[in-house]
Amino acid sequence: MNGMSKLNRIKPLTNYMFNLLFVILSLISILPVVLVFMASISSETSIAKYGYQFWPEEFSFVAYSFLWNERASIFQALFVSVCVTVVGTALGVLLTTTMGYVLSRLNFRGNGFYTWVVFIPMIFNGGMAANYVVVSKFLHLNNTIWALILPLCVSSFNVIVCKTFFRTTIPDSIIESVKIDGGGQLTIFLRIVMPISKPLIATIALFLSFGYWNDWFQSSLYISNKALLSLQAMLNNIQKNIEYIANNPSAGVSLQQYKNSMPTEPVRMAIAIVIVVPIACVYPFFQRFFIKGLTIGAIKG
Template identity: 40%
Template structure:
């Protein structure tokens, strides 16, 4: 009976022609999507170290040609790049710490069934996802609070995201059972101690997700800096890169010592490719360390809400 049952299971587990066709098409489509995402980044990498003349000629598409690091050399010699890096790191670290702290506290409070008026509070929060004050009223608020041309203009106006609160609240509801709180209270545990000593250690996946979400948002942000900041010493890296890529101002300063206009244009192209890589590397380094928590946190946070 056991042998016959095993043979039957093996026969049933064999894939049909339809399953094989689906798998093949699935792999083909996923491979095409992967190449469509990865190749532009790969091209920028090889273009940043290739001779610009070979790029214009269409010779650079799979491997770098006439390798040169002149672009990176001039990028790292420019003081504004390092100022932008420093400011972006400050904005990202301070902003993410504040974002995650407020999001976790708000989400945990809203996940508690004994919080009076939590439905009304949640409705008010959700309302702000669909209707906001707009750019001009927000700017006036920031200005009246004296935050224009300060680092706080990059942090406080977006101190918390409602969607992230909802996702985190769903995680707490599906992961932290009410019985755990009741048992902790019987042992004399206060709400604050329960949150810091029990809830947070059990919430590493969602914390990693929130850190990644907020950190990427802060690192890539340039529009707020464009509106609120006037002092170049406060510019984040993304705004510095915008000036290089769009306005071409910083790139012109980097190649001002080159006499030939044609040579300046070639080096400027290398700089434009290089700054994209320089801005992307930190996130590429951090992501593999939080990936396992990222996938788990997103899946659990979306179970119920």
């Protein structure tokens, strides 16, 4: 026993190197966010003269004041992003887990056919034009919130992950015992499979929520109504053309005056912070289940 304990013991130097590596990786992840935040509270002249700095020559909160003056459109876009993320994640988890569970059952007659139906789009797809025609011409989802939700709702990769998890983690004996007791497939799925699959659900929910929250492309394709633009789409429009906000002034000033008073670079950085903070606050609640979901398939016995 002492021999095995000594064999598995990490040497102090190795432990120190691992800790140093994790500190470096943490800094690589955190410092860009810190730099963006510092740029958002820098003055326009400081950025123009010295560039982005971790400690700017001149501080200014004009960017956040500007966003507060535009709070009507910002909060509207934030509301759209939150609604799309919450509804899309819930619907996506429901559809993905049900599809994965059905495909994991070997006695399902259409198992082979539907597995290929799910797998092929993961390798090949119809392209952007076909997707646009289906969503806009056949489903008529243009300028509706469903155009931001349904195209990203189900991913072939997530379905395959669910299928593999259910096949390798849920024992057939449990399902058979419930069937003997008279339980149907819906009862098995809701009362047996789902409670056991919390790590999987959290992992899929995290993937979906990140995808919905960071998406701006669907808005650029299907949304022309400004009231339905997500926060990310608004940021993308600002980055492409700062006149997007200038064309919607909230004060009774001329367009040129409004543009001249606009701190362009700090505003872009401030909106980036506004986008990052909500999802960063949510992630710690998923982290425990996310890590368990990634590692559960590697543990046997």
